[in-house]
Amino acid sequence: MRDLDKGKEVHSYALQQGIISDIVVATPIVSMYAKCGELKKAKELFLSLQGRDIVAWSAFLSSLVQAGYPREVCSLFREMQHEGLRPDEVTLISVLSACAEVSCHRLGKSMHCYALKADLESNISTVTTLISMYTKFKLFIHAMTLFNKTHCKDVVTWNTLINGFIRFGDPIHAFEMLQRLKLMGIRQDAGTMVSMVSACSLLDNLKLGISFHGQIKKSGFESDIHVKVALMDMYAKCGSLKSAETLFYTTSMKDEVSWNVMITGYLQNRRANEAISTFNRMKFENVRPNLVTFVTILPAVSCLLALREGMAIHSCIIQMGFITSTLIGNGLIDMYAKCGQLSYAEKCFHEMENKDTISWNTMLSGYAMHGQGDSAIALFSLMEEFDAKIDSVSFLSVLSACRHTGLVQEGRSIFESMCEKHHVEPNMEHYACMVDLLGHAGLFDEALGLINKMPAEPNAEVWGALLGACKIYSNLKLGELALNHLLKLEPENPVHHVVLSDIYAQCGRWNEAGRARSNMKDHGLKKCPGRSWVDADHR
């Protein structure tokens, strides 16, 4: 029940009775603390236990996986081995789940090896966990080999594989496995339904989703909360928000996941306002938001530029102890940058204890957004200094900051360092960014030289960047060249004709300007008028 207060009462009673040193008493208390998210307390109590045996270890490790601390499990497992204890099936299952969660291939595979040697691989739970792990590693060959050679498969084993295909983005194989499961005469359970409904979301196939909903009603699985949530998610993702709402409002026992799914659904359907009001209602109804709630709600705040709301949510995050999460920290940086408060974004960034590449990239793109090229370059150097992992997004962010600020020399040298120093291959976006930077500085020879040196055919973004620069400098010759490429790549886009017409007009070639416009009409194209305002609800 995750009832920490009651748990503490039991703990103090055990202390009072002097029975806390009994391992049978202490083990479930450790589990209770871990499952309630009290990692420090659980660890402290566990490490003070005299004569920890394999059951105590397994209980502790399994509670940690369930509470979402897979990294802790992997490192603690090594400590367990130092104590000379041999893992049993339960230990194995917990460690394998942890490996799956954090993509720890080495430990996961060596655990599999151990399972074989210790003859624990015939256990159906162990095999299922192994299959699950391999699908999470995206190693389907291993998952399938295990699946095919296991004879004692039950519906959970099947569901695991089916779900693996869905997570991998392969609904076709998932449906194929469902057919095979039916042919084998295995009874489907609620878990099977969850997978199939998710497959419909993935296919964006509302009709199929509705037909599964019909089957679910008939088979009585609709009362299962997981099934219900999967259905809400499917309806929201397939654009039928009304049906999602109906299901949501007719559910009496709504957990935090149901609320999260609705909040996400509103946001996916561009209704950020309702996402935020649903979040506020969730708090009003005393449902405790979790990590996912905050990860979802922060982009809704950015979308509405609702700074005050964002700050209220920030304080809520601190109060509830989520501020140490890297995921949350990254969301806050992004939210403040997008709401125009770059200094708050910086503060969040610098106060973060565990920064990952995304934290750095988010801060870099914040600087880019605000045209602060120098700050972006300084941060990028810091990134190199701190030995943070620099990826292709980092480069795109810092280069686009250079572009917005017109820092040609700096951009050029960072672009060159990409391959040479960091071994990151530039993609189309990087090239487009550089062409834009060079073009805006009037360096047409260099921009064209770069285009000619590209390993792949330049796309519309690259030529579009060149055309845009041509417009500023009234460079008709290159403008026409860029346009010819654009017309081949995107014949339906009216904007290209308009830009060319503008260049002709700037050169005083009014006849050609008119012809470019009428060319557009001849092709039945019409440009939507631009608008400088944006209705937050429609972004």
Place this chain on the structure above:
DNA sequence: GTAGGGTTAG
């Protein structure tokens, strides 16, 4: 005293 899959976010 501990135990397999399935819902949300990234």
